[in-house]
Amino acid sequence: MAKITTIIDIGSNSARMAIFQKTSRYGFHLIHELKSKVRISEGSYEHDSYLQPQAMARALNALKEFKKVSDSLKSRKLICVATSALRDAPNKAEFIAQVKKECGIAIKVIDGTKEAYYGALACANLLHEKSGVTIDIGGGSTELACIENGVIQTMVSLNLGSIRLKELFFDHNNMQEAYRYVRKYVKEHIKDIKAFCASSSFMNNLNVFGIGGSIRAYAKYEMDLESYAFNFLHGYELCVENILEHLETITHASNEWLLESGFEEGRIDSIRPGLLILQVILEELSAKKLIISGVGVREGAFLNDMLRYHHGKLPNDINPSVRSLQDIFLTSLDDSKTISKHTKTLFNLLKEPYDLEDSHLQALQVASKLYNIGANFNFYQAHKHSAYIALHSLHYGFGHKERYTIATLLESSHKKRPKIITQTLENLLPEHDALQILSFIFALSVALAKEKKITLEFRDYTLSIGIHALPLQQALKEIVLPRLEEYPRLGFIVNEI
Amino acid sequence: MAKITTIIDIGSNSARMAIFQKTSRYGFHLIHELKSKVRISEGSYEHDSYLQPQAMARALNALKEFKKVSDSLKSRKLICVATSALRDAPNKAEFIAQVKKECGIAIKVIDGTKEAYYGALACANLLHEKSGVTIDIGGGSTELACIENGVIQTMVSLNLGSIRLKELFFDHNNMQEAYRYVRKYVKEHIKDIKAFCASSSFMNNLNVFGIGGSIRAYAKYEMDLESYAFNFLHGYELCVENILEHLETITHASNEWLLESGFEEGRIDSIRPGLLILQVILEELSAKKLIISGVGVREGAFLNDMLRYHHGKLPNDINPSVRSLQDIFLTSLDDSKTISKHTKTLFNLLKEPYDLEDSHLQALQVASKLYNIGANFNFYQAHKHSAYIALHSLHYGFGHKERYTIATLLESSHKKRPKIITQTLENLLPEHDALQILSFIFALSVALAKEKKITLEFRDYTLSIGIHALPLQQALKEIVLPRLEEYPRLGFIVNEI
Numbered sequence: 001m002a003k004i005t006t007i008i009d010i011g012s013n014s015a016r017m018a019i020f021q022k023t024s025r026y027g028f029h030l031i032h033e034l035k036s037k038v039r040i041s042e043g044s045y046e047h048d049s050y051l052q053p054q055a056m057a058r059a060l061n062a063l064k065e066f067k068k069v070s071d072s073l074k075s076r077k078l079i080c081v082a083t084s085a086l087r088d089a090p091n092k093a094e095f096i097a098q099v100k101k102e103c104g105i106a107i108k109v110i111d112g113t114k115e116a117y118y119g120a121l122a123c124a125n126l127l128h129e130k131s132g133v134t135i136d137i138g139g140g141s142t143e144l145a146c147i148e149n150g151v152i153q154t155m156v157s158l159n160l161g162s163i164r165l166k167e168l169f170f171d172h173n174n175m176q177e178a179y180r181y182v183r184k185y186v187k188e189h190i191k192d193i194k195a196f197c198a199s200s201s202f203m204n205n206l207n208v209f210g211i212g213g214s215i216r217a218y219a220k221y222e223m224d225l226e227s228y229a230f231n232f233l234h235g236y237e238l239c240v241e242n243i244l245e246h247l248e249t250i251t252h253a254s255n256e257w258l259l260e261s262g263f264e265e266g267r268i269d270s271i272r273p274g275l276l277i278l279q280v281i282l283e284e285l286s287a288k289k290l291i292i293s294g295v296g297v298r299e300g301a302f303l304n305d306m307l308r309y310h311h312g313k314l315p316n317d318i319n320p321s322v323r324s325l326q327d328i329f330l331t332s333l334d335d336s337k338t339i340s341k342h343t344k345t346l347f348n349l350l351k352e353p354y355d356l357e358d359s360h361l362q363a364l365q366v367a368s369k370l371y372n373i374g375a376n377f378n379f380y381q382a383h384k385h386s387a388y389i390a391l392h393s394l395h396y397g398f399g400h401k402e403r404y405t406i407a408t409l410l411e412s413s414h415k416k417r418p419k420i421i422t423q424t425l426e427n428l429l430p431e432h433d434a435l436q437i438l439s440f441i442f443a444l445s446v447a448l449a450k451e452k453k454i455t456l457e458f459r460d461y462t463l464s465i466g467i468h469a470l471p472l473q474q475a476l477k478e479i480v481l482p483r484l485e486e487y488p489r490l491g492f493i494v495n496e497i
Numbered sequence: 498m499a500k501i502t503t504i505i506d507i508g509s510n511s512a513r514m515a516i517f518q519k520t521s522r523y524g525f526h527l528i529h530e531l532k533s534k535v536r537i538s539e540g541s542y543e544h545d546s547y548l549q550p551q552a553m554a555r556a557l558n559a560l561k562e563f564k565k566v567s568d569s570l571k572s573r574k575l576i577c578v579a580t581s582a583l584r585d586a587p588n589k590a591e592f593i594a595q596v597k598k599e600c601g602i603a604i605k606v607i608d609g610t611k612e613a614y615y616g617a618l619a620c621a622n623l624l625h626e627k628s629g630v631t632i633d634i635g636g637g638s639t640e641l642a643c644i645e646n647g648v649i650q651t652m653v654s655l656n657l658g659s660i661r662l663k664e665l666f667f668d669h670n671n672m673q674e675a676y677r678y679v680r681k682y683v684k685e686h687i688k689d690i691k692a693f694c695a696s697s698s699f700m701n702n703l704n705v706f707g708i709g710g711s712i713r714a715y716a717k718y719e720m721d722l723e724s725y726a727f728n729f730l731h732g733y734e735l736c737v738e739n740i741l742e743h744l745e746t747i748t749h750a751s752n753e754w755l756l757e758s759g760f761e762e763g764r765i766d767s768i769r770p771g772l773l774i775l776q777v778i779l780e781e782l783s784a785k786k787l788i789i790s791g792v793g794v795r796e797g798a799f800l801n802d803m804l805r806y807h808h809g810k811l812p813n814d815i816n817p818s819v820r821s822l823q824d825i826f827l828t829s830l831d832d833s834k835t836i837s838k839h840t841k842t843l844f845n846l847l848k849e850p851y852d853l854e855d856s857h858l859q860a861l862q863v864a865s866k867l868y869n870i871g872a873n874f875n876f877y878q879a880h881k882h883s884a885y886i887a888l889h890s891l892h893y894g895f896g897h898k899e900r901y902t903i904a905t906l907l908e909s910s911h912k913k914r915p916k917i918i919t920q921t922l923e924n925l926l927p928e929h930d931a932l933q934i935l936s937f938i939f940a941l942s943v944a945l946a947k948e949k950k951i952t953l954e955f956r957d958y959t960l961s962i963g964i965h966a967l968p969l970q971q972a973l974k975e976i977v978l979p980r981l982e983e984y985p986r987l988g989f990i991v992n993e994i
Binding site: 029031072231294392393450 | 526527529565566569728729791825826873874876877878882889892947
């Protein structure tokens with residue numbers, strides 16, 4: 001596979017380009033993204049889906065610009081998919097031929113099922129939750145797919161989209177009609193999805209993975225509302241019970257209200273119909289949690305190509321963001337392995353007495369892999385830089401809580417005892433005592449990074465570390481014991497073996 | 498030259514190891530540092546400089562530990578130098594043979610002039626000021642060297658050191674005697690240095706580059722005192738006029754006062770004699786500015802090896818920190834070059850009307866080189882990550898003001914107009930209007946990154962940009978004009994060419 005790959009996605013509302021860099025077989029990250037709100041579907045819903053000349057001209061220009069940027073980044077492969085607007089257009093051949101001729105881009109029109117599959121492929125591989133229903137709300141259509149333990153199941157494509165509804169109903173002030181129409185349409189068309197959910201393990205605890213511009217714009221609104229601590233969308237979680245009322249408010253809101261509430265001007269005319277679709281589907285599915293996905297059709301098309309000999313699935317133990325960081329910074333691999341081994345042994349010893357959760361071990365393991373990455377920028381305060389990089393780079397496959405926990409472990413590996421800065425951030429970390437123990441485990445493991453062979457025992461809340469005679473054990477001496485509120489005090493002793 | 502090089506420096510007070518990674522011919526950065534306060538000189542000043550058995554045993558153990566860490570980082574070259582304590586010791590051969598036998602490390606005892614040269618080599622190549630006098634205050638000796646425009650001139654080594662004075666005077670409560678002794682000794686031995694300063698261009702505006710543990714500990718104290726915005730020492734500047742009184746206070750202070758003022762316990766017994774030497778030399782030289790150097794003998798020994806065919810001088814246009822970042826992140830080189838070209842053209846057009854300084858052009862050029870480095874971590878908010886990395890990684894060759902200016906340009910390349918966060922930080926940036934203009938220049942250049950051929954004209958405070966017809970000029974439309982307080986409003990227009 002090419003090292004740099006460009007994916008272009010021509011949606012009804014906007015054309016978007018994402019450029020990915022592969023750093024190794026499974027390591028990759030986004031290096032560029034461009035969006036052009038060409039609205040190729042403009043006017044088409046009232047003209048039997050025929051693409052209109054002005055809209056086609058806008059799209060062609062955008063694709064020329066995209067191609068130029070893609071070439072300048074030395075991208076070696078370009079995949080261009082088009083969805084609902086072109087799918088429906090009787091005159092699509094004309095546009096496709098023109099783009100081929102003038103930009104050298106071969107547009108591949110994908111059907112609704114493929115579109116649903118790409119969105120699901122992205123979520124199944126790049127979100128932290130592995131079961132749920134994806135909802136990809138576009139300008140012309142909405143795709144749903146069921147994922148169970150990372151396996152993509154039932155898929156459906158609905159002829160409901162934010163621009164489509166806007167042109168058919170909202171532009172004519174037929175809002176009441178729109179609500180009725182969407183409710184009825186959804187009820188009729190998601191029966192398979194509902195049936196699958198009812199039969200599956202997540203029946204009463206359904207995650208919905210939300211994809212698309214309307215949902216992202218809405219997520220920003222919610223983040224603002226709760227003064228959320230981070231500014232990354234991917235993996236952001238919302239409790240459906242708490243937000244249905246907000247959705248109701250927004251779908252009925254005036255333009256002025258939307259602008260005052262921070263929605264961008266270019267989003268005003270499509271956000272109401274877009275969120276109406278979301279609201280109805282969340283209600284119909286009795287969803288519990290809405291998890292915002294920053295990845296969708298483009299990442300899906302990329303993964304579909306990258307994983308074509310791997311059944312569309314990244315290996316279980318591979319995280320593309322962690323891998324990508326490791327690929328860029330190849331130092332201290334030996335130490336990482338030793339630290340990782342120590343954290344695992346310590347975790348297993350302390351897990352029961354301190355009620356640690358399995359997810360905590362994963363955080364320790366990832367922190368071990370990244371423990372010294374910050375030293376690439378500045379050896380001094382390297383732990384802080386490692387924490388910064390982890391927090392901002394662990395984009396794929398981590399919930400925000402996991403990201404922040406990993407960053408906190410990296411940061412406290414030096415000072416040895418994590419401090420809680422604000423209440424808001426506290427909710428994004430493990431319980432107080434668990435965090436203290438985890439931080440101790442990590443700091444101790446880092447201090448023992450050069451000791452491949454040690455013995456570890458735990459008895460009477462005391463950890464015995466057997467270690468070969470060392471001239472200096474400065475790092476060990478600096479380890480600060482965890483300060484526990486509810487659990488018994490933990491001590492440790494060091495013996496020579 | 499080996500890719501990873503270890504330098505060990507056995508001083509009178511502590512043994513230190515620095516491990517450097519070369520990323521290309523001139524790009525390098527520190528990847529590890531270890532310090533062991535073995536105080537090999539302990540007891541020697543009262544025993545005719547004979548190294549004492551216990552002190553030698555401590556040093557041997559430390560070197561074993563160092564070697565182990567160095568090997569684990571796959572260092573391919575190890576250079577070990579020893580200074581004053583070994584230089585003076587009649588029984589050094591015994592210690593050197595033992596270290597060779599038990600650690601496989603060949604100690605090279607360097608004379609005072611070589612020690613002064615190494616410190617000066619580090620400062621001349623890795624500090625932002627290119628003329629001044631280095632003062633390297635160690636446990637057993639103090640070295641001075643004159644640097645003029647990056648060329649190392651007169652050097653001298655004084656038999657004055659923090660541990661030496663402590664053992665000879667302070668331990669016996671002969672403080673008054675110590676003051677007299679140091680004053681007299683310095684007066685007698687720095688005549689050559691004074692003569693050189695008097696004859697040189699920097700006579701009335703002398704920079705002193707301060708090297709060594711005592712000076713670093715003191716710099717931390719000053720940073721605390723003024724609640725300094727950053728936590729990096731290298732390149733930190735102090736006005737001598739303002740600090741002589743502080744030095745007087747510290748050299749006369751009690752242990753309790755020193756501890757309360759934040760000095761570390763292990764530093765208490767040597768900080769007074771160490772800073773006494775500094776105080777006297779600053780006074781004798783009538784120095785204007787004390788610039789803290791985080792680099793010294795170790796970096797000098799490293800550069801001496803790396804630059805052995807280059808007359809000990811990095812090429813003028815090479816900065817090892819910038820180069821090292823570029824080596825790690827090889828993306829977007831083309832864009833960087835185009836942006837750099839645009840910033841230069843724009844700078845030259847706007848320099849006179851807006852009274853820009855030449856140093857501002859350097860900041861623009863470095864920002865151009867690093868403009869997209871943050872995208873390696875997360876494409877979203879990449880400008881923030883670029884700013885973070887620049888601020889913390891531009892360790893060598895930049896003053897703090899330059900570092901922060903570059904970071905601010907990178908950060909505002911997106912939002913387009915820099916905000917001043919606090920008064921403290923404002924002092925570390927160019928004047929308000931200059932910063933607005935620089936930020937505009939940089940944002941505009943980034944927006945034109947894909948346009949290699951443009952025309953730029955400036956007349957009547959309006960910038961005319963001639964550009965080939967472009968399908969999309971979104972980036973240009975988002976450019977925010979500078980908000981100026983004292984200079985005439987700047988406008989710009991875009992024409993097709």
